[in-house]
Amino acid sequence: MTTEALRLYYYPGVCSLAPHIALREAGATFELARVDLRTRKTEAGEDFAAVNPKGYVPALRLPDGEVLTETAVLLQYVADTWPEAGLAPLHGGLERVRFDERLIFIATELHKGFAPFTIMPNAGDEAKRWASQRLTARVELLARDLGERPFFHGDAFTVLDAYAFFALRVYPKLFAAELPANLAAFQARVAARPAVVAAFAAEGLKA
Template structure:
Protein backbone atom coordinates (compact mmCIF):
# COMPACT_ATOMS: atom_id res chain seq x y z
CA UNK A 1 0.00 0.00 0.00
CA UNK A 2 1.01 3.61 -0.49
CA UNK A 3 -0.32 6.60 1.43
CA UNK A 4 -0.31 9.97 -0.24
CA UNK A 5 -0.08 12.50 2.57
CA UNK A 6 0.65 16.07 3.53
CA UNK A 7 2.48 16.62 6.84
CA UNK A 8 0.08 17.19 9.71
CA UNK A 9 -3.00 17.05 7.48
CA UNK A 10 -5.90 14.70 8.15
CA UNK A 11 -3.94 11.98 6.32
CA UNK A 12 -1.88 11.71 9.52
CA UNK A 13 -4.70 9.59 10.98
CA UNK A 14 -4.27 7.02 8.20
CA UNK A 15 -0.50 7.13 8.70
CA UNK A 16 -1.01 6.31 12.38
CA UNK A 17 -3.26 3.35 11.59
CA UNK A 18 -0.82 2.04 8.99
CA UNK A 19 1.79 1.96 11.76
CA UNK A 20 -0.66 0.21 14.07
CA UNK A 21 -1.41 -2.66 11.69
CA UNK A 22 2.24 -3.41 10.91
CA UNK A 23 1.98 -3.69 7.14
CA UNK A 24 4.55 -2.75 4.56
CA UNK A 25 3.62 0.59 3.05
CA UNK A 26 5.15 3.50 1.22
CA UNK A 27 4.64 7.19 1.79
CA UNK A 28 4.56 9.89 -0.86
CA UNK A 29 4.27 13.50 0.19
CA UNK A 30 1.87 15.82 -1.61
CA UNK A 31 2.19 19.58 -1.92
CA UNK A 32 -1.41 20.69 -1.60
CA UNK A 33 -0.65 24.08 -3.15
CA UNK A 34 0.97 22.82 -6.35
CA UNK A 35 -0.82 19.46 -6.31
CA UNK A 36 2.42 17.72 -7.15
CA UNK A 37 3.80 14.74 -5.27
CA UNK A 38 7.39 14.65 -4.10
CA UNK A 39 8.18 12.56 -7.20
CA UNK A 40 6.73 15.26 -9.47
CA UNK A 41 3.50 13.43 -10.27
CA UNK A 42 0.31 15.42 -10.84
CA UNK A 43 -1.70 14.47 -7.77
CA UNK A 44 -4.97 15.04 -9.64
CA UNK A 45 -4.04 12.00 -11.72
CA UNK A 46 -4.05 9.95 -8.51
CA UNK A 47 -6.99 11.56 -6.75
CA UNK A 48 -9.14 13.84 -8.89
CA UNK A 49 -10.47 15.48 -5.71
CA UNK A 50 -7.01 16.91 -5.15
CA UNK A 51 -6.71 16.32 -1.41
CA UNK A 52 -5.34 13.75 1.02
CA UNK A 53 -5.55 11.06 2.20
CA UNK A 54 -5.34 8.88 -0.85
CA UNK A 55 -4.53 5.26 -0.13
CA UNK A 56 -3.29 3.25 -3.08
CA UNK A 57 -4.21 -0.31 -2.20
CA UNK A 58 -2.99 -1.79 -5.47
CA UNK A 59 -1.75 -0.04 -8.62
CA UNK A 60 -4.73 1.86 -9.98
CA UNK A 61 -6.94 1.10 -6.96
CA UNK A 62 -7.14 4.18 -4.75
CA UNK A 63 -9.35 4.76 -1.71
CA UNK A 64 -10.08 8.28 -0.47
CA UNK A 65 -11.98 9.98 2.38
CA UNK A 66 -11.10 9.29 6.01
CA UNK A 67 -14.53 7.86 6.75
CA UNK A 68 -13.64 5.07 4.29
CA UNK A 69 -9.85 4.85 4.61
CA UNK A 70 -9.69 4.64 8.39
CA UNK A 71 -12.18 1.75 8.86
CA UNK A 72 -10.57 -0.08 5.93
CA UNK A 73 -7.18 0.06 7.64
CA UNK A 74 -8.54 -0.65 11.10
CA UNK A 75 -10.17 -3.91 9.99
CA UNK A 76 -6.92 -5.21 8.47
CA UNK A 77 -6.09 -7.37 11.49
CA UNK A 78 -9.16 -8.23 13.59
CA UNK A 79 -6.92 -9.48 16.40
CA UNK A 80 -5.82 -5.92 17.13
CA UNK A 81 -9.38 -4.83 18.01
CA UNK A 82 -9.04 -1.44 16.34
CA UNK A 83 -12.65 -1.60 15.13
CA UNK A 84 -15.57 -3.89 16.01
CA UNK A 85 -16.27 -6.30 13.14
CA UNK A 86 -19.98 -5.53 12.91
CA UNK A 87 -23.08 -4.47 14.80
CA UNK A 88 -23.61 -1.46 17.01
CA UNK A 89 -19.95 -1.20 17.98
CA UNK A 90 -18.87 -0.72 14.38
CA UNK A 91 -21.77 1.67 13.78
CA UNK A 92 -20.59 3.80 16.70
CA UNK A 93 -17.13 4.06 15.12
CA UNK A 94 -18.70 5.22 11.87
CA UNK A 95 -20.91 7.65 13.78
CA UNK A 96 -17.88 9.27 15.39
CA UNK A 97 -15.93 9.36 12.13
CA UNK A 98 -18.87 11.01 10.40
CA UNK A 99 -19.20 13.62 13.15
CA UNK A 100 -15.51 14.40 13.25
CA UNK A 101 -15.34 14.63 9.46
CA UNK A 102 -18.42 16.71 8.83
CA UNK A 103 -18.37 18.94 11.92
CA UNK A 104 -14.98 19.27 13.63
CA UNK A 105 -12.85 18.94 10.49
CA UNK A 106 -14.93 21.57 8.72
CA UNK A 107 -14.84 23.90 11.73
CA UNK A 108 -11.04 23.90 11.75
CA UNK A 109 -10.77 24.01 7.95
CA UNK A 110 -12.26 27.51 7.83
CA UNK A 111 -8.95 28.83 9.13
CA UNK A 112 -7.01 27.22 6.30
CA UNK A 113 -9.29 28.09 3.40
CA UNK A 114 -10.04 31.78 3.96
CA UNK A 115 -8.58 35.00 5.36
CA UNK A 116 -10.65 35.77 8.44
CA UNK A 117 -11.06 39.11 10.13
CA UNK A 118 -11.23 39.27 13.93
CA UNK A 119 -15.01 38.96 14.03
CA UNK A 120 -14.94 35.94 11.74
CA UNK A 121 -12.15 34.35 13.80
CA UNK A 122 -14.18 34.76 16.98
CA UNK A 123 -17.17 33.08 15.34
CA UNK A 124 -14.97 30.28 14.00
CA UNK A 125 -13.37 29.67 17.41
CA UNK A 126 -16.85 29.57 18.94
CA UNK A 127 -17.91 26.92 16.44
CA UNK A 128 -14.89 24.75 17.26
CA UNK A 129 -15.56 25.17 20.97
CA UNK A 130 -19.21 24.18 20.55
CA UNK A 131 -18.19 20.90 18.92
CA UNK A 132 -15.39 20.26 21.40
CA UNK A 133 -17.79 20.93 24.28
CA UNK A 134 -20.01 18.14 22.99
CA UNK A 135 -17.04 15.74 22.85
CA UNK A 136 -15.77 16.91 26.25
CA UNK A 137 -19.14 16.26 27.90
CA UNK A 138 -19.34 12.86 26.24
CA UNK A 139 -15.91 11.89 27.55
CA UNK A 140 -16.71 13.21 31.01
CA UNK A 141 -19.72 10.90 31.23
CA UNK A 142 -18.12 7.91 29.52
CA UNK A 143 -16.66 4.89 31.28
CA UNK A 144 -14.58 3.96 28.23
CA UNK A 145 -10.85 4.49 27.88
CA UNK A 146 -11.30 5.79 24.33
CA UNK A 147 -14.10 7.34 22.27
CA UNK A 148 -15.96 4.18 21.29
CA UNK A 149 -14.82 1.54 23.76
CA UNK A 150 -11.75 0.53 25.74
CA UNK A 151 -9.62 0.04 22.63
CA UNK A 152 -7.79 2.66 20.63
CA UNK A 153 -9.32 3.02 17.18
CA UNK A 154 -9.72 5.19 14.09
CA UNK A 155 -11.92 7.80 15.75
CA UNK A 156 -9.27 8.41 18.40
CA UNK A 157 -6.58 8.85 15.76
CA UNK A 158 -8.77 11.28 13.82
CA UNK A 159 -9.66 13.35 16.90
CA UNK A 160 -5.98 13.54 17.84
CA UNK A 161 -5.03 14.82 14.39
CA UNK A 162 -7.81 17.39 14.17
CA UNK A 163 -7.16 18.85 17.61
CA UNK A 164 -3.47 19.16 16.70
CA UNK A 165 -4.62 21.96 14.42
CA UNK A 166 -5.47 24.08 17.45
CA UNK A 167 -1.76 24.91 17.71
CA UNK A 168 -1.73 26.19 14.14
CA UNK A 169 -4.66 28.54 14.64
CA UNK A 170 -3.80 29.75 18.18
CA UNK A 171 -6.82 27.99 19.63
CA UNK A 172 -6.78 27.17 23.35
CA UNK A 173 -7.49 23.52 24.20
CA UNK A 174 -6.83 24.02 27.92
CA UNK A 175 -10.52 24.15 28.93
CA UNK A 176 -11.11 20.69 27.46
CA UNK A 177 -9.49 18.54 30.13
CA UNK A 178 -10.95 15.18 29.09
CA UNK A 179 -10.03 15.75 25.46
CA UNK A 180 -6.53 16.71 26.58
CA UNK A 181 -6.25 13.51 28.63
CA UNK A 182 -7.33 11.40 25.67
CA UNK A 183 -4.90 13.27 23.41
CA UNK A 184 -2.05 12.63 25.84
CA UNK A 185 -2.85 8.93 25.90
CA UNK A 186 -3.00 8.70 22.12
CA UNK A 187 0.20 10.73 21.72
CA UNK A 188 2.15 8.15 23.72
CA UNK A 189 1.41 5.33 21.30
CA UNK A 190 4.47 4.23 19.30
CA UNK A 191 2.41 4.38 16.10
CA UNK A 192 1.68 8.05 16.71
CA UNK A 193 5.23 8.96 17.64
CA UNK A 194 6.55 7.19 14.55
CA UNK A 195 4.08 8.92 12.23
CA UNK A 196 4.78 12.33 13.74
CA UNK A 197 8.52 11.83 13.31
CA UNK A 198 8.17 10.58 9.75
CA UNK A 199 6.14 13.68 8.84
CA UNK A 200 8.59 16.05 10.53
CA UNK A 201 6.10 17.15 13.17
CA UNK A 202 8.31 16.33 16.18
Protein backbone atom coordinates in the same frame (compact mmCIF):
# COMPACT_ATOMS: atom_id res chain seq x y z
CA MET B 1 -3.76 -7.58 -9.57
CA THR B 2 -0.38 -5.86 -9.46
CA THR B 3 2.42 -6.12 -6.92
CA GLU B 4 2.38 -2.37 -6.29
CA ALA B 5 2.83 -1.43 -2.65
CA LEU B 6 0.11 0.18 -0.58
CA ARG B 7 0.91 3.90 -0.82
CA LEU B 8 -0.33 6.73 1.39
CA TYR B 9 -0.19 10.20 -0.14
CA TYR B 10 0.27 12.70 2.67
CA TYR B 11 1.44 16.11 3.77
CA PRO B 12 3.05 16.48 7.20
CA GLY B 13 0.73 17.20 10.09
CA VAL B 14 -2.55 17.53 8.19
CA CYS B 15 -5.48 15.10 8.24
CA SER B 16 -3.46 12.41 6.43
CA LEU B 17 -1.76 11.94 9.81
CA ALA B 18 -4.82 9.99 11.01
CA PRO B 19 -4.67 7.16 8.41
CA HIS B 20 -0.87 7.21 8.69
CA ILE B 21 -1.20 6.42 12.39
CA ALA B 22 -3.90 3.84 11.69
CA LEU B 23 -1.75 2.00 9.14
CA ARG B 24 1.07 1.76 11.68
CA GLU B 25 -1.30 0.63 14.42
CA ALA B 26 -2.60 -2.08 12.06
CA GLY B 27 0.90 -3.32 11.31
CA ALA B 28 0.37 -2.68 7.59
CA THR B 29 3.20 -2.63 5.08
CA PHE B 30 3.01 0.61 3.12
CA GLU B 31 5.04 3.40 1.63
CA LEU B 32 4.65 7.15 2.01
CA ALA B 33 4.42 9.63 -0.84
CA ARG B 34 4.74 13.24 0.31
CA VAL B 35 2.69 15.69 -1.76
CA ASP B 36 3.59 19.32 -2.39
CA LEU B 37 0.15 20.89 -2.04
CA ARG B 38 1.15 23.92 -4.12
CA THR B 39 2.57 22.13 -7.15
CA ARG B 40 0.41 18.99 -6.76
CA LYS B 41 3.49 16.87 -7.30
CA THR B 42 4.98 14.18 -5.10
CA GLU B 43 8.63 14.19 -4.10
CA ALA B 44 9.18 11.55 -6.78
CA GLY B 45 7.61 13.82 -9.41
CA GLU B 46 4.30 11.97 -9.67
CA ASP B 47 1.33 14.09 -10.74
CA PHE B 48 -0.97 14.03 -7.74
CA ALA B 49 -3.90 15.38 -9.78
CA ALA B 50 -3.82 12.11 -11.70
CA VAL B 51 -3.97 10.19 -8.43
CA ASN B 52 -6.71 12.23 -6.78
CA PRO B 53 -8.51 14.78 -8.96
CA LYS B 54 -9.94 16.32 -5.78
CA GLY B 55 -6.46 17.70 -5.23
CA TYR B 56 -6.07 17.09 -1.52
CA VAL B 57 -4.61 14.48 0.80
CA PRO B 58 -5.01 11.87 2.05
CA ALA B 59 -5.24 9.36 -0.75
CA LEU B 60 -4.44 5.68 -0.48
CA ARG B 61 -3.41 3.70 -3.53
CA LEU B 62 -4.24 0.03 -3.09
CA PRO B 63 -2.08 -2.80 -4.47
CA ASP B 64 -4.50 -3.28 -7.39
CA GLY B 65 -4.19 0.38 -8.39
CA GLU B 66 -7.52 1.55 -6.95
CA VAL B 67 -7.33 4.85 -5.04
CA LEU B 68 -9.35 5.67 -1.93
CA THR B 69 -9.88 9.21 -0.66
CA GLU B 70 -11.47 10.95 2.35
CA THR B 71 -9.96 10.55 5.79
CA ALA B 72 -12.91 8.75 7.39
CA VAL B 73 -13.10 6.27 4.50
CA LEU B 74 -9.39 5.49 4.72
CA LEU B 75 -9.72 4.91 8.45
CA GLN B 76 -12.64 2.54 7.94
CA TYR B 77 -10.72 0.71 5.21
CA VAL B 78 -7.71 0.18 7.47
CA ALA B 79 -9.86 -1.02 10.36
CA ASP B 80 -11.79 -3.46 8.15
CA THR B 81 -8.76 -4.74 6.21
CA TRP B 82 -6.82 -5.58 9.39
CA PRO B 83 -9.65 -6.61 11.76
CA GLU B 84 -7.20 -8.47 13.97
CA ALA B 85 -5.82 -5.09 15.07
CA GLY B 86 -9.14 -4.27 16.72
CA LEU B 87 -9.26 -0.74 15.33
CA ALA B 88 -13.06 -0.69 14.95
CA PRO B 89 -16.02 -2.88 15.91
CA LEU B 90 -17.01 -5.41 13.28
CA HIS B 91 -19.86 -4.56 10.92
CA GLY B 92 -23.29 -5.98 11.59
CA GLY B 93 -24.48 -4.35 14.78
CA LEU B 94 -25.42 -1.08 16.40
CA GLU B 95 -22.00 -0.83 18.04
CA ARG B 96 -20.38 -0.27 14.63
CA VAL B 97 -23.11 2.15 13.60
CA ARG B 98 -22.49 4.23 16.73
CA PHE B 99 -18.75 4.03 16.12
CA ASP B 100 -19.14 5.34 12.56
CA GLU B 101 -21.48 8.04 13.87
CA ARG B 102 -18.66 9.36 16.05
CA LEU B 103 -16.18 9.10 13.19
CA ILE B 104 -18.40 11.12 10.84
CA PHE B 105 -19.05 13.68 13.58
CA ILE B 106 -15.31 14.38 13.77
CA ALA B 107 -15.08 14.55 9.98
CA THR B 108 -17.98 16.91 9.40
CA GLU B 109 -18.45 18.88 12.60
CA LEU B 110 -14.84 19.33 13.72
CA HIS B 111 -12.35 18.69 10.92
CA LYS B 112 -14.31 20.52 8.20
CA GLY B 113 -15.12 23.27 10.67
CA PHE B 114 -11.50 24.39 10.51
CA ALA B 115 -11.97 25.58 6.92
CA PRO B 116 -12.62 29.29 7.64
CA PHE B 117 -9.28 29.43 9.46
CA THR B 118 -7.22 27.26 7.14
CA ILE B 119 -8.28 26.85 3.51
CA MET B 120 -11.23 29.21 2.99
CA PRO B 121 -10.14 32.38 1.19
CA ASN B 122 -11.43 35.72 2.48
CA ALA B 123 -13.52 34.33 5.32
CA GLY B 124 -15.09 37.32 7.09
CA ASP B 125 -14.94 38.09 10.80
CA GLU B 126 -18.59 37.16 11.33
CA ALA B 127 -18.10 33.78 9.67
CA LYS B 128 -15.01 33.15 11.78
CA ARG B 129 -16.82 34.09 15.01
CA TRP B 130 -19.67 31.72 14.14
CA ALA B 131 -17.26 28.92 13.24
CA SER B 132 -15.20 29.48 16.37
CA GLN B 133 -18.23 29.24 18.65
CA ARG B 134 -19.43 26.13 16.84
CA LEU B 135 -16.03 24.44 17.07
CA THR B 136 -15.75 25.22 20.77
CA ALA B 137 -19.16 23.63 21.34
CA ARG B 138 -18.09 20.56 19.36
CA VAL B 139 -14.92 20.16 21.42
CA GLU B 140 -17.01 20.37 24.58
CA LEU B 141 -19.25 17.62 23.19
CA LEU B 142 -16.19 15.46 22.58
CA ALA B 143 -15.00 16.06 26.14
CA ARG B 144 -18.36 14.92 27.50
CA ASP B 145 -18.37 11.92 25.17
CA LEU B 146 -14.91 10.82 26.26
CA GLY B 147 -15.64 11.27 29.94
CA GLU B 148 -13.24 9.23 32.05
CA ARG B 149 -12.56 6.60 29.38
CA PRO B 150 -8.99 6.31 28.07
CA PHE B 151 -10.19 6.22 24.46
CA PHE B 152 -13.35 7.24 22.62
CA HIS B 153 -14.63 3.70 22.17
CA GLY B 154 -13.57 2.41 25.56
CA ASP B 155 -10.36 0.86 26.81
CA ALA B 156 -8.69 0.14 23.44
CA PHE B 157 -7.29 2.49 20.80
CA THR B 158 -9.25 2.64 17.52
CA VAL B 159 -9.18 4.62 14.28
CA LEU B 160 -11.67 6.97 15.94
CA ASP B 161 -8.90 8.01 18.31
CA ALA B 162 -6.50 8.58 15.42
CA TYR B 163 -8.94 11.04 13.84
CA ALA B 164 -9.78 12.75 17.13
CA PHE B 165 -6.07 13.08 17.90
CA PHE B 166 -5.46 14.94 14.64
CA ALA B 167 -8.44 17.27 15.10
CA LEU B 168 -7.67 18.02 18.73
CA ARG B 169 -4.07 18.74 17.79
CA VAL B 170 -5.21 21.42 15.34
CA TYR B 171 -7.87 23.09 17.51
CA PRO B 172 -5.61 24.66 20.18
CA LYS B 173 -3.22 25.92 17.51
CA LEU B 174 -5.98 27.79 15.70
CA PHE B 175 -7.46 29.44 18.78
CA ALA B 176 -4.62 29.46 21.32
CA ALA B 177 -7.08 27.64 23.57
CA GLU B 178 -6.51 24.94 26.13
CA LEU B 179 -8.32 21.64 25.75
CA PRO B 180 -10.50 20.35 28.56
CA ALA B 181 -8.41 18.32 31.00
CA ASN B 182 -9.65 14.91 29.89
CA LEU B 183 -8.99 15.72 26.22
CA ALA B 184 -5.51 17.02 27.04
CA ALA B 185 -4.80 13.76 28.88
CA PHE B 186 -6.16 11.84 25.89
CA GLN B 187 -3.83 13.73 23.55
CA ALA B 188 -0.82 12.93 25.72
CA ARG B 189 -1.86 9.27 25.95
CA VAL B 190 -2.16 8.92 22.18
CA ALA B 191 1.02 10.89 21.47
CA ALA B 192 3.01 8.38 23.52
CA ARG B 193 1.90 5.37 21.49
CA PRO B 194 4.73 3.80 19.46
CA ALA B 195 2.78 4.02 16.19
CA VAL B 196 2.19 7.73 16.72
CA VAL B 197 5.81 8.37 17.65
CA ALA B 198 6.85 6.54 14.47
CA ALA B 199 4.37 8.49 12.33
CA PHE B 200 5.63 11.79 13.74
CA ALA B 201 9.22 10.80 13.03
CA ALA B 202 8.40 9.74 9.46
CA GLU B 203 6.62 13.06 8.79
CA GLY B 204 9.26 15.17 10.51
CA LEU B 205 6.82 16.45 13.13
CA LYS B 206 7.47 17.53 16.70
CA ALA B 207 5.39 16.02 19.48
